[in-house]
Amino acid sequence: MIITSEKSVYDVLYAEDDPIAQKLLYDYVKSYNYPYNITLASSFEEAVEKLRNFKYDVVLADYYLGDGEGIDLVKYLKGVPLIIITGAGDEEIAINSMKSGAYDYLVKSPQLTHLKKLSFTIENAVTRKNMDNLIQMHSQAIQDITDAVFFIDTRNRFIYVNDAFCKMYQYDKEEIIGKNLGTIWEKGGKVFEKFYDKKFSGDYYSVKSDGTVFPVSLTYTPIIQKDGEIIASVGIARDITEQKKTQLVLKKYSEHLEKLVEEKTKELREKERLATIGETATMVGHDLRNPLQVLINSIYIAKSSINEKSVGNHTIEEVATIFNEMMEQVEYMNKIVSDLQYYGKNLKPEFRRVDLEAFLYKIISEHANFDNIEYQVIIEPKANEIYFDKDLMQRLFINLFSNSQAAMKDDGIIKIKAVKSRKNYIITVSDNGRGIPEEIMPHLFKPLFTTKAKGTGLGLSVCKRIIEAHRGKIEVDSIEGRGTTVKLTIPELIEEK
Secondary structure (H helix, E strand, O other): OEEOOOOOOEEEEEEOOOHHHHHHHHHHHHHOOOOEEEEEEOOHHHHHHHHHHOOOOEEEEEOEEOOEEHHHHHHHHOOOOEEEEEOOOOHHHHHHHHHHOOOEEEEOOOOOHHHHOHHHHHHHHHHHHHHHHHHHHHHHHHHHOOOEEEEEEOOOEEEEEOHHHHHHHOOOHHHHOOOEHHHHEHHHHHHHHOOOOOOEEEEEEEEOOOOOEEEEEEEEEEEEEOOOOEEEEEEEEEEOHHHHHHHHHHHHHHHHHHHHHHHHHHHHHHHHHHHHHHHHHHHHHHHHHHHHHHHHHHHHHHHHHOOOOEEOOEEHHHHHHHHHHHHHHHHHHHHHHHHHHHHHOOOOOOOEEEEHHHHHHHHHHHHOOOOOEEEEEEEOHHHHEEEEOHHHHHHHHHHHHHHHHHOOOOOEEEEEEEEEEOOEEEEEEEEOOOOOOOOOHHHOOOOOOOOOOOOOOOHHHHHHHHHHHOOOEEEEEEEOOOEEEEEEEEEOOOOOO
16 A cells, blocks of 8 residues: 655744744754745744644644643644644653644754754654544545454554454554554564565464454555655454354364265275175075085985994994094085075064073084083073074074184183163173184174184174174174173064064
């Protein structure tokens, strides 16, 4: 912003009742060729009369005139800047002068140092007057602006603020005028000192009168005269607290969406993978089931046909052992086929009331393969009558018991406990086997993942599918070297009629 002044010579009125002081100032101005037209007034009344008849650019007045005080000339100035010249050097007089409306003051000295400051003081007064006129001209428009508008002088002091500024920063105008720019900026406004002569804008942090720090969008522009001299600067600040909050919310929402998309993409890929595995499992299970059944029937018939004491070079006992080993392998193959089929098909449980204790003992008696393992079944009475699909849950418990048995090196205990907790049945299967390494835990339910020499890695995956088909969940807790506990949570269901 540039301010221009067409005047090259200032008309100056000097009100002074001391002829010697008048002559000293007049001669000083003339000797240095200052561009001032000096008009002298020897009394208060004479100064008033001259002010009525002519529009001066600057008025110089002694504080004590013979018939009045120079400061009282303010009433007749009509916007003309007043500079008080006093011989007393009293600080109170200087303060009173400024409060009464004087633009500046000079203190007389025998060495005439005040005259050396005359040109600088007049220039500052005229500059400030131009600034005041500019502010006055735009004050109504500025007052109507909802953003905070402020003007600062060359010493970084506030010389004007609008109502929006006062509301935003919680200052009265009288409080803030004259204070340093750093009053309203975080870190005291040091960031702006090196940019004083430049136009810039950006987001910064301001400080209210109560110390509250808040973000603003600032536009800052120097006010420059025609000769290139900066006489002041104007700033426009907008509170962007809500904008920043919105940006933060949008950022978090965007990050959430990105994470959600990533998770959904991963989920879809996993579903596609599992669907492919399921289709393959169904096909393989179907193709293997028939020949397995033929093999089982053949072993049974062959075993039943042996009545002699020996077969070839083998005794009956040796042949029976061979048949038992063959049957164990066939049963193992049959389990794999069952897992494949259970994993591949769409599970739709048929909920029926089950005597849980009898159900578990039947599975244990038919599928416990090791004599060195003790089974302990503890069923709370409220949990004994439970609703689930017997075929599906039988497959689940066979897999869990099989895993626990495989984890036992020596004599071990498998403990099954069931309780009723509010609207859920909690069933735990615990063993004191070798446990599961910590790095394996995140992969337990992944299909085809196994650490066993023999195994498909479908056992726990099938268990998870079965329990989720019952609207429940499965959790595994294990400490390597101390054992594993599998927790099943099944919601309470009412028997369908």
